[in-house]
Amino acid sequence: xxAEVKEKDPxxxxxNRKLISAPLNKDNPITIQVLGICSxxxxxxxxxxxxxxxLSVVFVLGVGNVLISLLRKTIPPRIRIIVxxxxxxxxxxxxxxxxxxFAYDVSKQxxxxxxxIITNCIIMGRFEAFGMANKPWPSFLDGIGxxxxxxxxxxxxxxxxxxxGSGTVWGYPVFEKFGLYSVGYENNGMMILPPMALIVVGVIxxxxxxxxxxxxxxx
Amino acid sequence: MQELTSIFVQSIFIDNMVFAYFLGMxxxxxxxxxxxxxxxxxxxxxxxxxxxxxxxxLINEYLLGPGxxxxxxxxxxxxxxxxxxxxxxxxxxxxxxxxxEMFIEKFSPALYNSLGIFLPLIAVNCAxxxxxxxxxxxxxxxxAEATSFGLGSGVGWLIAIVGIAAIREKIRYSNVPAxxxxxxxxxxxxxxxxxxxxxxxxIKI
Numbered sequence: 062x063x064a065e066v067k068e069k070d071p072x073x074x075x076x077n078r079k080l081i082s083a084p085l086n087k088d089n090p091i092t093i094q095v096l097g098i099c100s101x102x103x104x105x106x107x108x109x110x111x112x113x114x115x116l117s118v119v120f121v122l123g124v125g126n127v128l129i130s131l132l133r134k135t136i137p138p139r140i141r142i143i144v145x146x147x148x149x150x151x152x153x154x155x156x157x158x159x160x161x162x163f164a165y166d167v168s169k170q171x172x173x174x175x176x177x178i179i180t181n182c183i184i185m186g187r188f189e190a191f192g193m194a195n196k197p198w199p200s201f202l203d204g205i206g207x208x209x210x211x212x213x214x215x216x217x218x219x220x221x222x223x224x225x226g227s228g229t230v231w232g233y234p235v236f237e238k239f240g241l242y243s244v245g246y247e248n249n250g251m252m253i254l255p256p257m258a259l260i261v262v263g264v265i266x267x268x269x270x271x272x273x274x275x276x277x278x279x280x
Numbered sequence: 281m282q283e284l285t286s287i288f289v290q291s292i293f294i295d296n297m298v299f300a301y302f303l304g305m306x307x308x309x310x311x312x313x314x315x316x317x318x319x320x321x322x323x324x325x326x327x328x329x330x331x332x333x334x335x336x337x338l339i340n341e342y343l344l345g346p347g348x349x350x351x352x353x354x355x356x357x358x359x360x361x362x363x364x365x366x367x368x369x370x371x372x373x374x375x376x377x378x379x380x381e382m383f384i385e386k387f388s389p390a391l392y393n394s395l396g397i398f399l400p401l402i403a404v405n406c407a408x409x410x411x412x413x414x415x416x417x418x419x420x421x422x423x424a425e426a427t428s429f430g431l432g433s434g435v436g437w438l439i440a441i442v443g444i445a446a447i448r449e450k451i452r453y454s455n456v457p458a459x460x461x462x463x464x465x466x467x468x469x470x471x472x473x474x475x476x477x478x479x480x481x482x483i484k485i
Contacts (some may be wrong), residue, residue: 098305099406256474263467271457
């Protein structure tokens with residue numbers, strides 16, 4: 062299989078590089094494709110869980126897309142959804158057990174949301190749209206690219222919410238060190254609350270579409 | 281009975297799937313263009329949550345949870361199959377959705393025509409798996425409690441999606457800044473609705 066790929070395409074041809082770069086901006090899974098919002102917002106109150114979540118999704122989507130791509134000729138179309146779900150669920154169980162063993166605190170904070178990677182539509186969506194129809198290597202790149210596109214939004218939201226909401230970055234009290242509290246600065250407790258994640262993402266979308274005008278929707 | 285009502289109301293308003301946990305956001309954003317279709321999807325979600333949460337409750341209670349295999353004999357008291365719960369739950373959900381779809385198609389073609397297209401979508405709606413996972417995490421005491429939690433979450437989801445669809449239908453007539461149109465403004469409105477729903481926090485029923 063891999064020999065075939067090498068004959069037709071160099072490993073990092075323009076097309077393949079595009080698979081990674083497009084989802085970072087113009088084809089971003091969260092702000093453009095509207096995939097994977099579910100688990101994205103709930104875990105972003107702090108930076109650390111956001112990063113862990115992003116890494117978990119990179120792993121599941123990268124590996125899963127390759128597996129689906131390898132299996133694509135043997136999966137009967139009628140039962141493909143359940144096959145895909147089984148592949149995802151297996152990978153997610155791996156992630157979950159790994160987190161429980163090595164990062165128990167974070168795993169507690171993420172609670173059900175690790176499990177919810179299974180129904181994260183970004184994963185099913187990429188399997189359906191890409192893995193089922195492409196060779197393993199491009200599928201791997203597509204998986205990684207989309208997961209990174211998802212991840213950077215998560216990390217930006219997590220960073221902003223933690224900074225403005227609790228005045229810390231990765232638990233380190235930034236504002237306190239700058240002495241902002243002594244001049245009367247108060248943390249914006251609102252940023253910690255779930256609804257603000259939506260508004261932050263809304264603002265990211267606003268900024269992105271102001272920069273890239275062609276993305277603007279007709280209502 | 282009072283306990284059940286309180287779980288029901290709590291899961292509609294206080295622990296609303298959309299506003300408190302962001303579950304089912306994908307279909308929530310994609311299908312909320314008109315009130316009519318969002319109503320259809322909402323009813324399908326209530327239906328599926330009302331079935332899968334109790335079924336998964338039984339599975340969790342008698343097959344997967346710590347010590348739940350005790351009914352097989354004293355050798356099995358220490359068996360804990362908890363790590364399998366994701367894969368079992370999602371398999372149950374996917375097959376229940378398929379079953380419900382075939383059942384409705386056979387017995388009520390009219391309902392099938394209005395719900396049919398939404399049912400396959402629901403298998404991957406995070407609200408459904410989320411319902412089962414929260415059920416497991418919160419350790420409900422009986423199947424009745426699990427059922428009323430499932431139904432309540434479904435109703436909460438329906439309220440959320442119908443609300444946003446109604447607002448989106450009207451917002452077409454407003455002058456939204458161009459880059460915010462469509463997705464952006466929907467996010468922000470959902471955030472504001474979430475803040476409104478937070479007034480239910482801390483209410484004890």
